[in-house]
Every structure is written in C-alpha cells, then in structure tokens.
Amino acid sequence: MDKIVDARGLVCPQPVIKTREAMKDMTEGTLTILVDNEITVQNVMKLGNYSGFNPTSQKLSEAEYQVVFYMKKGAVTLQHNALEEECVPDSRKKGLVAVISSDQMGTGSEELGRILMKGFVYAMTQLEELPETILLYNGGARLSTMGSASLEDLKTLEAQGVEILTCGTCLNYYGLSEKLCVGTVTNMYEITEKMAGARLVIRP
Template sequence: MDKTVDARGLTCPQPVIRTKEAMKGMTQGTLTILVDNEIAVQNVVKLGNYSGVKPESWKLSENEYQILFHMENGELHEDDTVSQDECIPDSRKKGLVAVLSSDQMGAGSEELGRILMKGFVYALTQLEELPETILLYNGGARLSTEGSQSLEDLKMLKAQGVEILTCGTCLNFYGLSEKLEVGSVTNMYEITEKMAGARSVLRP
C-alpha cells in the first residue's frame, strides 16, 4: 500500500521521525515524502539509505522536494541503532559559486590538466564550507556527463545540497544532451544571474 508523508514546514528531526513512523510495518509499495528544504532531503535520504530502500529525490519547485522510498521488504526495524534522527548541518557557504569552464585545469599538458581538474573537484568535497552552486559550461559540461571521472564527487556534492548546473547549449554542442548524469540543465541567463549574485566566485 502506498503512503504519503507531508513534512513541509517541519524542522529537523520531525521529517525523519514522521518518515520512520510511516515506514513501520510497510514492506511493499511506495512511500512519498514531501519536504521544503534541501537539508530535510539529505536527512530523509540518509534514513532511506540506512534502511536499504534506495531513495530517489526531486526538486519540484523552489520550496518543494519529493522523496520516494520504494518499499520491498525494506521496512525499518525497531532495533535499528544507527542515529537516523541526527540532523545533517548545512555546510554550504552562502553565496559561494564554483565555476568550471573546462574539464582541464591550467594550460600545458591536456592529460595533466584533466588529472588536476579531477583533483580540484574532489578537493571541493573536502572543504569545510561547500559551494552553494557549481556552474559547468563550455568544456566543463563534460564533467557532469556519462564517463566523467568527477561524477561521483559531483554526486556527493549534490547529495549535500550543492546545486549543480550545466549549460544546455554546451551539452548540445558537444553532443552530450542525453548523457547528463548529475544536476540539471541551465541557460546563460541563469549562469549570469548566479555569477552576478555571488558573494565570491571560485575558479580553478
């Protein structure tokens, strides 16, 4: 039987608690959870991962997110001792935008440039304060597409609430429109708007 949990407007740990309550005794069907912020998404997704239900999440609008738990003998048992109720802090730095305009870092050897860029994207995941947004355009569009060595790092950043935006014109130009693996497609107007509104811009 399918269920829906509307946790919009609730602060942590309430979305997690409401989700746990809905999961009890539910071994089949889809559990839909609605929340209104990215940190709640992270916490509910963490709960789903702990319970083995492979959660999926989408941003529906500016302040509405949907998470799906596909329940297949994946109910959360009472003896679970993992601290699902702990809230993940928001580690993003407000107004920090990282701009990746190439899949290489620096000039010179292309091979070395790609190695350096892979290291740079990984280093972003290790910052105490993560970027609020990562913009990828021109050759940087390759980083968020199928086959990129930086995909897992970008997915990790997205899971922590970092907005990943890749230029749609660039994806089309390189024939990668159907190969985007992380984040969403954007346009030059939004790229310009994000950069203009940034408090600081990080460029490799």
Template sequence: MDRTVDARGLVCPQPVIKAKKAMKDMTEGILTILVDNEIAVQNVMKLGNYSGVNPSSTKLSDKEYQILFYMEKGAESVQKNTLEECAPDSRKKGLVAVLSSDQMGTGSEELGRILMKGFVYALTQLEELPETILLYNGGARLSTQGSSSLEDLKSLEAQGVEILTCGTCLNFYELTEKLSVGTVTNMYEIAEKMAGARLVIRP
C-alpha cells in the same frame, strides 16, 4: 507492525522519499531503512530527527547501512519538505565555483582530468560548500552521463548546492539529452550568478 524499506542503489532524495512514504503508512513498530552510502544515512537520519522517531544507524558492511525509526503514536509530524531534508545547512552564501573545463591545468589531458575529478571531490569535503556550481564550455561534460565526477556532483546537489550547466554548451557538444545532475542555464544567469557572488573559485 515492523517494516523494511530497501533504498540501496538510490540517490537522494529517493531514500528520503521512500522512508517518508513508509512512515505515513505506520503508526507503531520499527521501520528499517537500508541504504548503501553515507550521504543517504545522513539525510535519512535527518528525516528521522525532524520526525521525532529516535533514529539510529548501524554500518553493516562497506556498502550497507541500516537505519531504524522507532514509530510511536503521536510522533511529531514532518515539517520539512524533501528537498530541505536533503540539504544540510552547510552552504556558504555567495560562494560560486566555476568549472569551465573537464580538465584542471594545462599539459597532460589525462592528468588534467584526474586533477579535475579530485577537485570536484574536494568540493564535497569542504566545511562550507559552494552555494552554486556553474559549468560551461568543456565543464558541461562533468554533469552529463558517463562523467567520473557525476556522483560527487549529485552528492553536492543532495546537500543543497545549485548545479547549473550552460545549455548552449550542452547543445554544442550534443549532450543535451545526457544531462544527469542539476539544471540547464543560460549565459545571462551565469553572468548574474558571477556578478552577485561574494567569492568565485576556479580550478
């Protein structure tokens, strides 16, 4: 029996989780998954390929994509967990990006914020993504509610990039409850990550 899963408006890993759950309830038929961004398309397609259901995708409009899973008896079971399905192997081992401000450069604060937003977006487009992104001092604002870089950081996290924000900094700026991507870290781990990095990039 055919089935449709509407995952529009959801960020990874939610579309993958919803598709995976629907697959468990189906033995035959066509499973249609609707999403609204290309990252979700890539991750759901990857789930379909792992599962042996001959997935195909179609762009219906600027913000609507359709993915079809052709369910058949005996299809290969899913071997990867959800986080692995959302983490394409495109990270560069030992590459750490350090964001210590929500602005890039000095001079105009407004321009600095525009440049930082562009830099974080540029990270999402690299052929080799950072393994870890460290955010501290003013950079802690980037991973919190209301940040213009939040969706780009979520996209990076969905692809397996570790996002770590300084807990002391969140407390100082009274943003602890507004952290919206990644996890809280401490200065020891920040020092450890930087000391163990093969390459550290700073905007």
C-alpha cells in the same frame, strides 16, 4: 517488500522519524522517501548512511526530491536514536560560486588534467562550507552528463543543497543535451548574473 514514504511538507525531524518508522518492519527491498527540500534530503541521507543502506538521492523537480534506501536481507541496521532529534544545518556558504569551464584542471597532460579535476570536484564535497552554486560551461559541461567521473560527487553536492547549473548552449554544442544527469540547464545571462552577484568565485 518496497515502501514509499511521502514526507513532503513536513518539517524536521518528522521526515527522519517517518523514515525510521517505515524501516522498522522492513527486512529487504527499497524504501523511497519523497521530500521537498535539499536540507531534508541531507538529513534523510544521513540516517541511511548511519543505518548502512548506502542511500542515493535524486532531484525530481524544482521542489521534489527522492531518497532511496536499498535494504538487503541480513544487513545490520545501526541504531542511532539521536538522529530523530538532529537537523543538519544548511552547510552552503552564501555567495560562494564555483566556476568550472573545462573537464580538465590546469594545462599539460589531458589525462592528468582529468584526474586533477575529478579530485577537485570530490574535494568540494569535503569542504566544511560548500559552494552555494556550481556553474559548468564549455568543457565543464561534460562533468554533469552521463559517463562523467565526477557525476556521483556532483549528485552528493546537489543533495546537500548546492545548485548545479550547466550551460545549455554548451550541452547542445557537444551533443550532450539528452545526457544531463545532475542539476539543471542554464543560460549565459544567468551565469553572468550568478558570477556578478557572488561574494567569492573559485576556479580550478
């Protein structure tokens, strides 16, 4: 049996509590939780991970997100009552902008460069302080599109509140306009504005 929990407009810990209530009498199926901000996504994702349901998240619009728990019959649900009282703080570092202009890192072997770039994007997910914004342009635009090896890591970052912006002109140039899978399309003015206003810019 599938269920939907509408937790939009609720403040922590209410979305987590409503999700736990919906989980109680579910033995299999999908549980979809609708929320309206990235930090609530982070809190609900944490509950799903503790419970062993391998949750996924998706940004539906500017102020609407969904988290999906995949519940299989016979799966063990881990108890973690303290989660009802936990609200994960915003772990983004204000003014930290990551700028990625290629799908490869460094010069030399293209294959090695792509491996290094995948490692770089993954490493960002492990930082104690995440970037506030990631800007993707030129070859870096490929990272946020269908088939990218870094797609799941970028989705993880977005679910934790990181703004993912991909150059629209670059997507058009590479024929990827219909294949964007994470974040939103941006333009050169906004890219310049984000970089100019950053307190710290990091580049692979």
